[in-house]
Amino acid sequence: MSISEQVTARPLRIWGVPPIIALCIGWLLATIFIAIFADLLAPAHYTTQDLTARFRPPAFMTGGRTDHLLGTDHLGRDILSRIIYALRTSILIATLGTLIGAVMGTLIGLAAARFRGIVDVAAMMLSDVQTALPSLFVAIAFLAFFGNNILLFIILVSFEGWERYARLARGLVLSEQAADYVRAVEAFGAGTGRVVFRHLLPNIAASLVVQATLNFPGTILLETSLSFLGLGVQPPGTSLGLMLGEGRRYLLNAWWIAVLPGIVIFLTTLAMSLFGDWLRDRLDPTVDKQG
Amino acid sequence: MTAPLLSAQDIARSYELNRTVWGGASIVHAVSGVTLSVGRNETLGIVGESGSGKSTAGRLLLGLEPPTRGSVLFDGKPLPSIGSPEWKRSRTRMQMIYQDPLAALDRRLPISRQMREPLDIHRIGSPQDRDARVSELLHSVGLSDEIGRRYPHELSGGQRQRVVLARALVTRPNLLVCDEPVSALDVSIQAQVVNLLSDLQAELGLAMVFISHDLRVVRQISHRIAVMYLGRIVEEGDADDLFARPVHPYTRALVSAAPIPGKKLTGRIMLQGEPPNPANQPSGCAFHPRCPVAVARCRSEMPTLSDLGGGRQVSCHLAGSSPSVKAELPSTRQAALPNSIATVSEGTV
Amino acid sequence: MASLKAIGFRALRSVVTLFLCVTLVFVILRAAGDPSEELLPPETPPDVRQEYRVRWELDQPIVVQYFNFLDRVAHGDLGVSFASDLPATQLIMEAMPKTLLLGFSALLLATLIGMSLGVAAALKHGTTVDRSLIAVAVLGYSMPLFFLGILLILVFALHLRILPSSGSSSPLHLIMPTVTLALPLAGRVARFARTATLEVMGKPFIRTARAKGVGQLPVILRHALPNAMVPLLMFFGIEIGLILSGAVVTETIFAWPGLGRLLVDSVGMRDLPVVQAVILMITLIIVLSNLFVDILHALLDPKVSLARTLGGAG
Numbered sequence: 001m002s003i004s005e006q007v008t009a010r011p012l013r014i015w016g017v018p019p020i021i022a023l024c025i026g027w028l029l030a031t032i033f034i035a036i037f038a039d040l041l042a043p044a045h046y047t048t049q050d051l052t053a054r055f056r057p058p059a060f061m062t063g064g065r066t067d068h069l070l071g072t073d074h075l076g077r078d079i080l081s082r083i084i085y086a087l088r089t090s091i092l093i094a095t096l097g098t099l100i101g102a103v104m105g106t107l108i109g110l111a112a113a114r115f116r117g118i119v120d121v122a123a124m125m126l127s128d129v130q131t132a133l134p135s136l137f138v139a140i141a142f143l144a145f146f147g148n149n150i151l152l153f154i155i156l157v158s159f160e161g162w163e164r165y166a167r168l169a170r171g172l173v174l175s176e177q178a179a180d181y182v183r184a185v186e187a188f189g190a191g192t193g194r195v196v197f198r199h200l201l202p203n204i205a206a207s208l209v210v211q212a213t214l215n216f217p218g219t220i221l222l223e224t225s226l227s228f229l230g231l232g233v234q235p236p237g238t239s240l241g242l243m244l245g246e247g248r249r250y251l252l253n254a255w256w257i258a259v260l261p262g263i264v265i266f267l268t269t270l271a272m273s274l275f276g277d278w279l280r281d282r283l284d285p286t287v288d289k290q291g
Numbered sequence: 292m293t294a295p296l297l298s299a300q301d302i303a304r305s306y307e308l309n310r311t312v313w314g315g316a317s318i319v320h321a322v323s324g325v326t327l328s329v330g331r332n333e334t335l336g337i338v339g340e341s342g343s344g345k346s347t348a349g350r351l352l353l354g355l356e357p358p359t360r361g362s363v364l365f366d367g368k369p370l371p372s373i374g375s376p377e378w379k380r381s382r383t384r385m386q387m388i389y390q391d392p393l394a395a396l397d398r399r400l401p402i403s404r405q406m407r408e409p410l411d412i413h414r415i416g417s418p419q420d421r422d423a424r425v426s427e428l429l430h431s432v433g434l435s436d437e438i439g440r441r442y443p444h445e446l447s448g449g450q451r452q453r454v455v456l457a458r459a460l461v462t463r464p465n466l467l468v469c470d471e472p473v474s475a476l477d478v479s480i481q482a483q484v485v486n487l488l489s490d491l492q493a494e495l496g497l498a499m500v501f502i503s504h505d506l507r508v509v510r511q512i513s514h515r516i517a518v519m520y521l522g523r524i525v526e527e528g529d530a531d532d533l534f535a536r537p538v539h540p541y542t543r544a545l546v547s548a549a550p551i552p553g554k555k556l557t558g559r560i561m562l563q564g565e566p567p568n569p570a571n572q573p574s575g576c577a578f579h580p581r582c583p584v585a586v587a588r589c590r591s592e593m594p595t596l597s598d599l600g601g602g603r604q605v606s607c608h609l610a611g612s613s614p615s616v617k618a619e620l621p622s623t624r625q626a627a628l629p630n631s632i633a634t635v636s637e638g639t640v
Numbered sequence: 641m642a643s644l645k646a647i648g649f650r651a652l653r654s655v656v657t658l659f660l661c662v663t664l665v666f667v668i669l670r671a672a673g674d675p676s677e678e679l680l681p682p683e684t685p686p687d688v689r690q691e692y693r694v695r696w697e698l699d700q701p702i703v704v705q706y707f708n709f710l711d712r713v714a715h716g717d718l719g720v721s722f723a724s725d726l727p728a729t730q731l732i733m734e735a736m737p738k739t740l741l742l743g744f745s746a747l748l749l750a751t752l753i754g755m756s757l758g759v760a761a762a763l764k765h766g767t768t769v770d771r772s773l774i775a776v777a778v779l780g781y782s783m784p785l786f787f788l789g790i791l792l793i794l795v796f797a798l799h800l801r802i803l804p805s806s807g808s809s810s811p812l813h814l815i816m817p818t819v820t821l822a823l824p825l826a827g828r829v830a831r832f833a834r835t836a837t838l839e840v841m842g843k844p845f846i847r848t849a850r851a852k853g854v855g856q857l858p859v860i861l862r863h864a865l866p867n868a869m870v871p872l873l874m875f876f877g878i879e880i881g882l883i884l885s886g887a888v889v890t891e892t893i894f895a896w897p898g899l900g901r902l903l904v905d906s907v908g909m910r911d912l913p914v915v916q917a918v919i920l921m922i923t924l925i926i927v928l929s930n931l932f933v934d935i936l937h938a939l940l941d942p943k944v945s946l947a948r949t950l951g952g953a954g
Contacts, residue, residue: 125656125657125660128653128656128657128660129657129660129661129664131657131881131926131930132657132658132661132881132923132926132927132930133661133664133919133922133923133926134881134882134884134885134926135885136885136888137884137885137888137903137919137922137923140888140903140904140907140915140919141665141668141915141916141919142668143907144906144907144910144912144915145668145669145671145912145915146668146671179394180389180390180391180394180395181394181395181396181397181398183389184387184389184395184455184458185397185408187353187355187382187386187387188382188386188408188409188412189378189379189380189382189383189409189412189413190408190412194412199397202399203397203398203399217782221784221785224784224786225784225785225786225885225889228786228889229888229889229892229904229907230908231907241786244786244787244790245786248790248893251790251793251794251798252798255794258790259787259790259791259794262784262786262787262790262791263787265784265787266782266783266784266787269782269783269784270778270779270782270783273778273781273782274778274782277778
């Protein structure tokens with residue numbers, strides 16, 4: 001049982017959902033909203049420097065002022081604005097990465113289940129390699145050798161967890177295609193395309209979506225970790241991980257530069273984890289719990 | 292007499308199981324040499340227990356699996372190879388209905404969509420034509436148009452099976468193979484569906500193959516019956532005649548276990564031993580380990596189908612001899628082991 | 641015996657995986673272009689360049705390079721660092737014990753915390769205690785490592801000043817990195833332990849024991865724990881990749897001189913042979929530990945068969 005199920009011991013629900021999960025969904029929607037409307041919401045552009053206003057603390061601390069609600073960094077850049085833009089970058093990359101990874105993984109799993117034989121063996125070997133080389137290391141290796149490039153970066157981020165989609169899709173398709181309704185449609189003369197896209201995929205889609213929500217936190221963490229290490233999003237671009245990395249040096253005197261973005265990352269991954277767990281418990285207990 | 296619509300000549304089907312890198316697979320002979328034919332407007336019943344190969348035979352007859360040996364002729368022509376465009380086109384002429392109607396339908400799609408699908412696949416008629424045909428077929432199986440808008444789980448078992456039947460008929464096939472179509476239904480519904488099948492056959496001139504473990508049901512609808520055991524036909528003949536005068540010991544056991552209304556259940560023949568295992572077939576006559584009247588010859592020599600006249604064929608060393616065979620058959624052997632079972636069990640191969 | 645075949649097959653699979661990873665690393669390295677262009681300063685005269693190309697075998701056909709690469713790797717020659725001119729293998733051997741120390745400490749800590757949390761939560765299933773413990777676990781594994789590390793440094797090193805924040809020269813130095821690495825892992829262990837304990841608690845033999853009047857905890861310990869060993873081992877096998885990934889970030893934050901920091905530093909300096917070497921070493925560690933776990937599993941669990949191995953992890 002997830003934490004959300006515990007809470008429903010008392011039947012308090014907001015829009016049919018336990019309050020904590022409602023909070024999570026609210027936060028996630030807020031992040032999406034911020035990501036879309038970043039330009040409108042941010043008080044300043046994320047690169048705007050004001051060297052006369054360096055290291056201003058956030059407004060809720062002494063010395064803070066309301067024109068920089070969350071303070072400024074070592075270059076006088078407004079932290080709030082930078083967080084807003086950084087959030088947009090991280091969400092975008094994580095979403096794209098998840099989508100690509102999900103599609104890639106599902107196709108591989110589908111192919112393995114549908115064509116069996118050598119394709120299945122190849123898929124298994126690929127997923128073994130992925131297990132042996134966690135996505136962080138693969139990403140570091142590629143980024144070290146090929147240098148940084150936003151497209152490459154997104155693709156590398158999408159490597160996180162693809163094998164879980166593949167394994168899931170493969171297992172589900174194997175069992176579904178043995179079912180009578182699939183055999184019946186094949187007996188009617190349907191081609192592989194129709195069988196896969198009109199029958200198999202719709203029936204396994206729910207599980208795949210749940211897996212995506214479970215994988216999403218990992219994807220965000222991969223992106224932010226790489227950016228933190230200086231290997232991901234590069235200046236002048238900004239990402240939550242990058243802000244943390246930059247802020248590390250000023251921890252003693254201006255902790256807010258690093259901590260505030262960190263809180264945002266934490267809340268987002270937390271919200272997604274809770275939501276994903278709850279979704280899985282509700283929709284489909286067959287999805288891998290370790291995932 | 293017109294040529295049969297479907298004719299299978301000595302077909303066989305084997306599978307390899309447990310193939311490992313180290314070699315050493317075991318071979319399962321699901322079907323080992325079956326010769327059958329079905330005419331238009333005729334129903335052939337295939338009876339057998341689990342492991343008899345009846346379901347595999349059904350799939351072979353439809354061309355859903357390739358035979359390891361032998362050939363199947365449909366309307367005088369051999370079946371096209373599976374997956375080829377001719378094979379796909381041939382699907383409109385021959386179809387199958389299944390045991391579990393809920394499993395045979397996609398739970399996420401409305402009924403009418405699924406019934407339309409064969410027409411969509413083969414691009415028959417315009418979309419309006421197809422919808423009209425769906426409606427026509429729903430009516431012909433006794434369902435209303437409203438059913439078409441529902442989803443499979445909203446229907447009862449009987450309704451679902453009618454939908455499966457309607458879907459199979461939507462392309463106006465000449466041949467319908469029914470694999471245990473009523474086994475998953477309540478007894479009261481079974482009769483309805485069987486009657487429906489019977490009516491539809493008469494109306495549409497279908498050739499039908501009705502596969503079941505339940506001899507009573509098969510008898511109701513079939514003109515001729517073939518009894519299968521471990522991949523072979525052990526007896527074949529006119530349905531009523533076979534029921535009234537079974538010759539093969541296995542058939543006799545099956546018949547004796549099927550109560551006839553108005554007749555007392557006497558002389559029930561109990562079979563000893565286990566249900567047959569297609570991966571491990573006995574020598575000689577496959578039935579000899581469980582046969583109440585087996586003799587030495589049965590252990591060493593495989594019998595062949597011989598014609599007993601009147602359309603009856605039997606595969607037994609002791610058949611064709613005098614009626615004394617019947618006298619010897621064991622009402623006397625009832626004292627068999629208490630846990631011997633008349634194993635007309637369910638399930639399909 | 642069936643499990644012997646399973647072990648043999650698994651070992652073969654590990655070798656194939658290792659081989660594929662090594663090939664992948666080679667492909668990345670060479671596909672990135674001619675290193676001599678990248679690494680030597682632009683004003684290097686052409687004959688010096690050529691000398692470097694010969695030294696790194698860049699003038700040979702790619703297939704020859706590949707087999708030479710395989711050959712060297714098999715013999716433990718992982719190249720020479722551009723930055724320090726030391727053999728990469730030596731640098732790795734210096735860094736590895738540190739990472740192993742950190743890893744094992746974290747594993748130990750995480751297991752202790754996680755198992756206690758998880759089992760306790762399961763025993764108090766459905767109560768506030770259960771819910772709170774689950775909440776803690778979720779917080780744990782949702783927490784980004786680098787954020788946790790920074791918070792710990794902020795509190796304990798900068799403000800409270802009781803723990804050192806970088807280096808590895810004393811046992812005190814080990815504390816914060818271990819806690820950082822352990823916490824998310826502990827969260828996952830707790831979740832796993834709770835699920836496993838709940839499953840066992842529902843089993844008939846537990847109910848029988850309880851009906852006999854034996855308390856819950858002794859029963860769990862005597863019966864559940866041995867049965868949980870095998871899944872726990874498999875769990876760790878899966879987690880080893882995550883632990884090593886976490887080590888990269890943790891070592892960077894705390895300047896802990898292990899493989900992770902070596903990797904990140906080398907990337908920063910474009911010291912490609914060392915990057916390559918560390919990646920290969922990581923692969924080796926993970927593959928070996930997975931194999932070890934699988935063998936242990938096959939030996940301990942009588943139900944493991946070849947068929948399951950084939951169908952299982954693919």
